[in-house]
Amino acid sequence: MEAQVFISRSQSLLDGRDPLALVDAVLATYSKCAIAFSGAEDVVLIDLAKRTGRPFRVFCLDTGRLHPETYRYLERVREHYGLTIDVLHPDTQQVEDFVRAKGLFSFFVDGHQECCGIRKVSPLRKHLAGLDAWLTGQRRDQSPGTRSTLEMLEVDSFTGQSGKPLLKANPLTWLSSDEVWQYIRERGVPYNELHAQGFRSIGCEPCTRATLPGQHEREGRWWWEEQTRKECGLHSRS
Numbered sequence: 001m002e003a004q005v006f007i008s009r010s011q012s013l014l015d016g017r018d019p020l021a022l023v024d025a026v027l028a029t030y031s032k033c034a035i036a037f038s039g040a041e042d043v044v045l046i047d048l049a050k051r052t053g054r055p056f057r058v059f060c061l062d063t064g065r066l067h068p069e070t071y072r073y074l075e076r077v078r079e080h081y082g083l084t085i086d087v088l089h090p091d092t093q094q095v096e097d098f099v100r101a102k103g104l105f106s107f108f109v110d111g112h113q114e115c116c117g118i119r120k121v122s123p124l125r126k127h128l129a130g131l132d133a134w135l136t137g138q139r140r141d142q143s144p145g146t147r148s149t150l151e152m153l154e155v156d157s158f159t160g161q162s163g164k165p166l167l168k169a170n171p172l173t174w175l176s177s178d179e180v181w182q183y184i185r186e187r188g189v190p191y192n193e194l195h196a197q198g199f200r201s202i203g204c205e206p207c208t209r210a211t212l213p214g215q216h217e218r219e220g221r222w223w224w225e226e227q228t229r230k231e232c233g234l235h236s237r238s
Contacts, residue, residue: 002164006029006153007155014152014153019172020171023049024054026169027049027055032161033056033131033132033133034057034059035134036134040195041137043191044137044180044184045137046058046081061119062088063120063204065119065204069192070194072193073191073192086127088123090118095119105206108224128166133160133166134167136168138150139174141177142217143216150173154169197210207221207222
């Protein structure tokens with residue numbers, strides 16, 4: 001089903017704001033659909049998908065710069081849910097050329113976009129080109145500057161198979177961070193041990209740090225940059 005048609009026919013789901021119902025509907029409609037798992041609290045998506053009883057696919061981007069705790073967490077999630085997780089890697093030659101030209105920490109000088117483009121955006125674009133839909137763990141409250149107008153269903157800026165419009169589903173759009181963590185605790189969902197060390201939003205090791213009390217969760221990402229630019233390009237909105 002074309003992405004825009006599915007969105008048009010899903011008004012009752014959007015009005016209900018029920019993450020489980022939305023996950024179920026997307027998985028029921030699209031066989032070529034996958035869940036994006038970042039190694040953070042969007043593991044809730046995996047738990048929701050498991051509850052539907054439907055088959056589903058999961059992928060994760062391995063930039064080569066993740067925390068050791070995140071790699072261990074990926075294994076725990078795989079074992080806990082009995083999953084196969086497709087781990088995506090950046091192009092080796094692109095990474096080698098980039099590091100040779102600019103070193104390992106150029107993003108502290110000229111921004112994170114080029115590094116993220118190579119290590120995250122390029123492999124994501126390649127993977128999505130084989131799908132009709134994908135599910136993400138984005139929420140409106142994650143980043144008031146960039147995600148405050150997020151919708152539960154969108155036509156993505158990336159394209160799917162055969163260059164067709166790609167459905168992007170954000171089932172957790174309307175949940176708060178507190179509600180996500182309530183779900184994790186109540187259902188015994190595994191979580192990254194870094195969360196217990198003050199990390200609220202988890203990305204690559206050099207670009208992520210724990211947040212202080214009162215700070216927004218995204219302030220721990222690319223903290224040396226301007227506060228309204230806390231995105232890496234994975235979730236560009238057309």
